[in-house]
Amino acid sequence: MIGIISWMFIIILIGAVLSYGVGKRNELIGKSIATGFTIVLFVLSIYLWISAPIGDDFFFLENITWIPSIGINYIVGVDGISLPLVLATTFLTMLAALGSCTMISERVPQYFGLLLILELGLLGVFVSLNLILFFIFWEIVLIPMFLLIGIWGGPNRKYAAMKFIIFTAVGSVLMLIGFIFLFIAATPHTFDFLILADTEIARPLQLIIMVTTFCGFAVKLPVAGLHTWLPDAHVEAPAPISVLLAGVLLKMGGYGFIRINLSLFPEISLEFAPFFIGLALLTIFYGAAVALTQRDLKRMIALTSINHMGFVLLGTFTGNLVGLSGAVFQMWNHACAVGLLFLLSGVIQHNAGTRDIDKLSDMLRKMPGTSALFVFGALAAMGLPFLSSFVSEFMIFVGAINAFPFAAIVVLAPGIVAAYFIWTIDRIILRPKEKVQIEQDYEAHEGKLIELIAVAIFAIPIVLLGIFPALMLQTIVPSCQRLLQNI
Amino acid sequence: MQLELLSLELVPFLPIYTLAMFSIATPAINRIGIRILKREVSAGWCVFNLLFAFAMTILVMPEYFGTPTLIGNVLKIDLFSLFFTLIFLLVALFISVASLRYMHDNPNQEIYYTMLPLSTLGMILVAFSVDLVILYIAWELMAIPTYVLVCIRKDDPLSNEAAMKYFIFGAISSAILMYAISLIYGVAGTTRILAITEFLSTTVNPFAYISLIMFVVGFGIKIAAVPFHIWAPDTYEGAPTPVSGLLAAGSKKAGFAAIIRVIIIGMPVLRVDWGFGFVILAVVTMTYGNIAALMQKSFTRLLAYSSIAQVGYILIGFATATSLGISGALYHILNHAILKSAAFVAATGVIMKLKSSELESFNGLSKQMPITAFTLTIVLLGLAGIPPTNGFFSKLILFTAAIDAGLIFLAVAGVLNSAFSLSYYAWIIKRMYIDESKDEFSEITEPLSCVFVLITASILIVTIGLFSATILDFIAAIIQTL
Numbered sequence: 016m017i018g019i020i021s022w023m024f025i026i027i028l029i030g031a032v033l034s035y036g037v038g039k040r041n042e043l044i045g046k047s048i049a050t051g052f053t054i055v056l057f058v059l060s061i062y063l064w065i066s067a068p069i070g071d072d073f074f075f076l077e078n079i080t081w082i083p084s085i086g087i088n089y090i091v092g093v094d095g096i097s098l099p100l101v102l103a104t105t106f107l108t109m110l111a112a113l114g115s116c117t118m119i120s121e122r123v124p125q126y127f128g129l130l131l132i133l134e135l136g137l138l139g140v141f142v143s144l145n146l147i148l149f150f151i152f153w154e155i156v157l158i159p160m161f162l163l164i165g166i167w168g169g170p171n172r173k174y175a176a177m178k179f180i181i182f183t184a185v186g187s188v189l190m191l192i193g194f195i196f197l198f199i200a201a202t203p204h205t206f207d208f209l210i211l212a213d214t215e216i217a218r219p220l221q222l223i224i225m226v227t228t229f230c231g232f233a234v235k236l237p238v239a240g241l242h243t244w245l246p247d248a249h250v251e252a253p254a255p256i257s258v259l260l261a262g263v264l265l266k267m268g269g270y271g272f273i274r275i276n277l278s279l280f281p282e283i284s285l286e287f288a289p290f291f292i293g294l295a296l297l298t299i300f301y302g303a304a305v306a307l308t309q310r311d312l313k314r315m316i317a318l319t320s321i322n323h324m325g326f327v328l329l330g331t332f333t334g335n336l337v338g339l340s341g342a343v344f345q346m347w348n349h350a351c352a353v354g355l356l357f358l359l360s361g362v363i364q365h366n367a368g369t370r371d372i373d374k375l376s377d378m379l380r381k382m383p384g385t386s387a388l389f390v391f392g393a394l395a396a397m398g399l400p401f402l403s404s405f406v407s408e409f410m411i412f413v414g415a416i417n418a419f420p421f422a423a424i425v426v427l428a429p430g431i432v433a434a435y436f437i438w439t440i441d442r443i444i445l446r447p448k449e450k451v452q453i454e455q456d457y458e459a460h461e462g463k464l465i466e467l468i469a470v471a472i473f474a475i476p477i478v479l480l481g482i483f484p485a486l487m488l489q490t491i492v493p494s495c496q497r498l499l500q501n502i
Numbered sequence: 503m504q505l506e507l508l509s510l511e512l513v514p515f516l517p518i519y520t521l522a523m524f525s526i527a528t529p530a531i532n533r534i535g536i537r538i539l540k541r542e543v544s545a546g547w548c549v550f551n552l553l554f555a556f557a558m559t560i561l562v563m564p565e566y567f568g569t570p571t572l573i574g575n576v577l578k579i580d581l582f583s584l585f586f587t588l589i590f591l592l593v594a595l596f597i598s599v600a601s602l603r604y605m606h607d608n609p610n611q612e613i614y615y616t617m618l619p620l621s622t623l624g625m626i627l628v629a630f631s632v633d634l635v636i637l638y639i640a641w642e643l644m645a646i647p648t649y650v651l652v653c654i655r656k657d658d659p660l661s662n663e664a665a666m667k668y669f670i671f672g673a674i675s676s677a678i679l680m681y682a683i684s685l686i687y688g689v690a691g692t693t694r695i696l697a698i699t700e701f702l703s704t705t706v707n708p709f710a711y712i713s714l715i716m717f718v719v720g721f722g723i724k725i726a727a728v729p730f731h732i733w734a735p736d737t738y739e740g741a742p743t744p745v746s747g748l749l750a751a752g753s754k755k756a757g758f759a760a761i762i763r764v765i766i767i768g769m770p771v772l773r774v775d776w777g778f779g780f781v782i783l784a785v786v787t788m789t790y791g792n793i794a795a796l797m798q799k800s801f802t803r804l805l806a807y808s809s810i811a812q813v814g815y816i817l818i819g820f821a822t823a824t825s826l827g828i829s830g831a832l833y834h835i836l837n838h839a840i841l842k843s844a845a846f847v848a849a850t851g852v853i854m855k856l857k858s859s860e861l862e863s864f865n866g867l868s869k870q871m872p873i874t875a876f877t878l879t880i881v882l883l884g885l886a887g888i889p890p891t892n893g894f895f896s897k898l899i900l901f902t903a904a905i906d907a908g909l910i911f912l913a914v915a916g917v918l919n920s921a922f923s924l925s926y927y928a929w930i931i932k933r934m935y936i937d938e939s940k941d942e943f944s945e946i947t948e949p950l951s952c953v954f955v956l957i958t959a960s961i962l963i964v965t966i967g968l969f970s971a972t973i974l975d976f977i978a979a980i981i982q983t984l
Contacts (some may be wrong), residue, residue: 082971084978085899147898151889158888161928165936173936177928184924188917195902195913 018077020091020142023059024135026052031131038124046116049127053109053134060105064098069489072497073144073209086198086205090144095494096273096343099487100141100266103350106476107262108134111255113469114358118254118365119167126167130255133159137263141270146194146206153187153231153267160256160264168251175244175251182234182244190231190271193224197279200224211279212501221283228275236268236324238294239301249317254361257313261320261357262350269327269346273339273498277331281502284332291332292419298325303431307438312363312370315439316356319396322432323349323404329425330411334502338414339495344487345407348480352395352404355473359389362466367459375443376451381459384467386444388474393436395477398429403480403487517558517587518626524551525619532612545605548598548615552622556591559584570983575694576633581980586629586759589836593751593843594622596959600847601744602951604854605654614654617647621748625756629763634683634693637760641679644756645672648749652741664740668749671733675723682716685709695768702771714772717764718779724757727817728787731810735794738806743853746802747846750809751839758816758835766820766828767984773823780821781912788814788919796926801849801859804926805842808885811923812838818900818916822907829977830899836973837892837966841884844959848878851952864930866939870946875934877956882927884963887920892966899974 017025030052038045067074076092093101112130119126136159139152157180165176198206200216216224234241245265249257276284284291302322309315323345330342362385364370367378378386398405408429415422461467480487528544528551535543563584570580598618605611624644631637649672653665687693689709690701702710719730726734738746765776791811798804816838819831849859851874856863868875884891897920904913966973 080971082895082974084971084974085902087970151894154889154894158883161931162935165932173932176936177925177932180928181921181925184921185918188921189914191898192901192905192914192917195898195905198902199906 018075018091019059019063020075020093021077023056023138026055026059027131027135027138030055031128031135034131035124035128038127042123045124045127049131050109050112050116052131053105053112056134056138057105057109060101063093064102064490067093067098067490069493076144086201086203086207087147088145088207089148090207090209091139091142091148092144093142095490095492096498097141097270098490099343099347100263100270101138103266103347104134104137104141104263107258107350107354108137110354110358110469110472111258113472114258114361114466115253115255117463117466118361122166126163129159129163133163133259137259137267140267144208146197146208146211146275148206149208150187150191150194153190156264156267157183157187160260163256164248164252167253167256169253170251171247172251175247178244179248182241186231186234186241189227193227193231196220196224196227208274208278216280218283221280224280225276225283225287228271232268232271232275233294234268235271236265236298236328237321238325238328239298239321242298242321245321246314246317249320249357250311250314254313254357254364257317257357257361258354261317262354265320265324266327266346266350269324269331269342272328272331273342277339278498278501285334285502288332288334289419292329292415292422295325295329295332296422296425298322298328299425299428300431301325303428303435307431307435310372312372312375312439312443313357313360315372315435316353316360319356319432320349320353322428323353323396325428326408326411326425329415329422330407333411333414333418334499335414335418336492336495336499337410338418339499340488340492341407341410341414343491343495344484345404345411347487348395348404348407348477351473351477352392355388355392355470355477356396358466358470358473359385359392362462362470363389365466366462372439372442374451375459376446377448378444378459382461385462388467388470389444390440391474391477393440395474397433397436401478401481403477403484405481406484516562517555518623518630520558521551521555521619521623521626524554525616525623528616528619529612532615542611544612544615545598545602548619549595549602551619552591552595552598556588556595559587559591566983567979568983572632576636577627577630578632579630580983581976582759582762582984583626583629585832585836585976585980586755587626589755589839590622590625590629590752593748593755593839594618596840596843596847596955597744597748597752600747600850600952600955601742603949604742604744604850608654610654610656614651617650618748621645621647621651622752625752625759628756629759632695632763634686634695634698634764637764638676638679638683641756641760642676644753645676648672648745648753651745651748652737654742654745658740660740661742662740664737667733668737668741671723675720678716678723679720682713682720685713685716689713695764699768699770702769710769710772711775714765714769714776715779717761718776718783721757721761721764722783725754725761725813726806726810727783727813728790728810731787731790734810735803735806738809739800739802739859743802743846743850743859746806747843747850750805750846751843754809754813755835755839758831761820762828762831762984766823777821777823780817780823781909784814784817784821784912785915786814787811787817788916792919792923792926795923798926799861801852801861801864801930802846804861804930805845805849808845808923808926809838809842811919812842812885814919815897815900815916818904818909818912821912822903822909824903824907825978825981826899826906827903829974829981830896830903832977832980833970833973834893834896834900837884837896837963840959840962840966841881841893844881844956844963845878845885847952847955847959848874848881851949851956854949854952855946861930861933862940864933865937867934870939871948873953874948874956877953877960879931879934880960880963881956882930884967886924886927888924890967891963892970893963895967895970 034049073092079089136155143149306318532544627640722730795807819827884893
């Protein structure tokens with residue numbers, strides 16, 4: 016009697032155990048099993064996406080009583096808001112697993128086991144319709160990520176891993192306090208999302224809940240000021256894990272804002288919208304401005320993520336359909352664009368031996384394929400028309416300017432993003448080797464074919480959805496519409 | 503008629519009865535065993551004894567759903583006492599199995615294996631007693647064998663110092679309790695808790711307050727609530743590691759059982775007073791425990807402080823004094839007993855093999871002792887309250903109860919402490935999995951007895967978490983019959 020979503024969980028668990036068990040005997044087969052399982056999961060989520068009726072309600076709903084006395088039940092389901100994120104999770108995990116096959120060489124079985132457990136947590140966050148179930152998956156993400164950064168990361172990995180876990184743990188327990196307040200506000204007491212969505216909550220209580228859940232989501236998103244764990248974690252994590260960190264983990268924050276803030280206590284959320292919009296603008300410009308000054312390619316991409324997630328926050332709190340749908344679409348687009356760039360930074364690191372923008376040069380001649388992909392990724396991150404992030408950023412602009420005219424200033428941000436990406440392209444790809452001032456001896460050679468293929472797969476949805484955005488928007492918009500109707 | 507009464511009174515007693523008889527018989531059994539089997543048999547006998555009592559308790563349990571039985575007005579067999587009996591026996595089983603290897607070369611083995619079940623019997627009787635005199639006797643039966651256990655390594659000065667400290671504080675605790683009991687007897691003219699409750703509901707007497715404070719201090723020393731905790735870290739560090747486990751996971755929980763019986767159920771009239779006291783104790787205890795734990799360099803000391811912090815969480819439940827709070831506290835008592843005994847068992851294994859309890863020696867443990875490292879990770883996550891382990895669910899109920907009772911700052915302090923504690927638990931996981939060990943890589947055969955206990959405990963930790971509904975139903979039944 017279990018549905019497709021539960022089957023996905025079971026398959027991931029089987030995959031984790033199997034790839035670890037087999038991987039201990041033979042690393043190659045272990046890797047292949049793990050990658051195979053991620054492909055199976057991606058196919059399943061595609062099936063989920065295709066077979067989902069275009070409608071405004073939750074589908075593939077499963078409701079199993081778990082701990083009724085404290086209102087905890089196993090309820091999962093997807094709608095147009097979570098579906099793009101489920102797709103992003105399985106898609107990015109698949110490509111991260113493909114990319115890891117060449118980049119990870121030590122303690123391989125543990126790595127792939129943890130990767131699958133991470134996928135379990137991420138997937139669970141986006142499909143849970145019970146706040147405690149949501150929280151459980153939210154916390155499950157924490158431990159594998161901690162170990163993945165800490166064991167396989169760069170030179171400063173221990174510091175980055177501890178910083179990551181402390182920041183997010185503090186944020187998430189405060190969020191739990193907010194959930195408990197929601198539990199007490201509901202009659203009968205419950206953590207079930209669908210019941211809470213119909214519950215009227217007193218205003219002062221809403222305020223407390225908003226403040227506490229903000230702590231959890233804002234750290235994950237992250238908003239400027241609470242972001243300091245992000246550059247460290249992203250830079251130190253191995254490239255495939257950075258892909259998931261930026262591509263999916265940050266979306267947990269954006270998803271939380273939409274799913275919890277807007278759905279459960281919309282009045283107060285929209286009342287405070289100017290505050291959130293201000294924060295979003297700060298995040299957008301802060302991310303872009305700081306990215307401009309970076310020397311480490313990966314750090315620059317990490318800060319681009321902060322900029323992009325600011326757009327998500329901006330779109331979410333516009334309170335209109337265009338902005339909100341744009342925010343959801345932006346999460347998917349950012350996952351693809353930044354996933355491409357992070358994986359590519361891993362390829363560059365792996366094959367050129369450095370990620371320092373000042374040292375890299377003349378990639379056009381030495382690594383033509385990599386260069387082409389980097390230019391493509393940069394264009395996608397800038398939001399070039401006919402690439403998908405253009406559509407979502409445009410929608411967010413329209414929504415934001417409609418709701419708050421002062422938000423029009425945000426149209427300047429892509430200018431900064433374009434500036435630093437073009438400058439970077441000029442330096443690392445076009446600059447001839449003689450012009451590099453730093454003494455260096457680096458041997459760059461083209462990446463392996465499997466690496467480049469893994470990166471190139473990211474380009475497919477970026478182009479496809481850039482030309483036919485309706486493919487994705489037709490699932491997103493009805494759900495956003497229903498969400499906004501309740502306000 | 504006489505015979506019928508006798509049988510009625512004997513049947514409920516059976517687990518306790520066999521535990522007492524079998525324990526006392528241990529030295530004799532050991533002597534006979536050495537003749538026949540040419541080896542120490544006290545350990546096996548102890549495990550059998552505890553297992554037998556455990557099985558018996560489970561067998562008699564269905565009879566007491568809904569109908570508590572009073573024996574001579576001094577002992578009450580209800581689900582509450584049976585719940586604690588199961589906890590104590592489980593902890594004692596864990597500890598005795600884990601000690602098999604640890605105590606193997608100790609010349610005082612038979613004393614060890616006699617004292618262990620006797621102390622367990624004392625804990626069980628504490629949970630059963632509804633009369634203060636019996637409670638006191640049970641309290642001493644629990645405490646005196648542990649004094650022996652702590653200094654079982656006679657030639658180790660650290661162990662002796664620990665025993666001295668523990669004995670002095672234990673004696674103070676008992677003395678204060680005695681004083682409290684005499685005061686309340688002087689006020690109410692009875693030592694039966696039920697009668698005291700009735701008396702207090704009609705009369706206000708200042709001596710009742712003094713007695714209440716003394717009860718809190720007396721029990722507080724045993725559960726190591728701050729500021730009555732000073733004996734705990736030194737004792738846990740100096741005592742043989744399995745015995746520290748017994749103290750942290752076993753006798754501490756007996757203190758909680760006594761608090762529930764005497765203060766929470768026994769003195770509902772003074773609710774406002776002790777409620778406020780527990781609020782302060784809870785905040786101070788968990789904050790102090792966590793901050794101190796962060797600064798430790800030795801794993802056993804860290805566990806001691808972490809155990810102090812966990813006492814703080816349990817006290818949250820007492821502070822609310824609602825049925826939700828008490829059920830959270832009972833649930834956390836169960837979880838903490840399993841988690842802490844497992845953590846000390848892991849420490850036993852590491853100390854046995856690496857001859858050091860310094861946190862440094864945990865570096866790279868995942869390569870040297872993979873099973874211990876993995877199960878210890880689960881245990882530490884449980885202590886930190888990361889889902890889906892059992893520790894998460896009990897903490898969730900405790901914090902929910904605190905908010906429900908209007909003690910919002912207590913819940914906030916609790917969750918912040920909980921997040922804060924993750925930093926030192928994650929630090930150990932970091933040492934085991936991320937750091938490299940200083941020494942050359944060497945394969946170590948992990949002690950089988952410890953590994954067995956750790957795997958059992960890990961399975962329990964996860965299954966109890968997943969089947970919280972069943973446990974919570976049971977705890978609801980306990981509270982109804984309390």
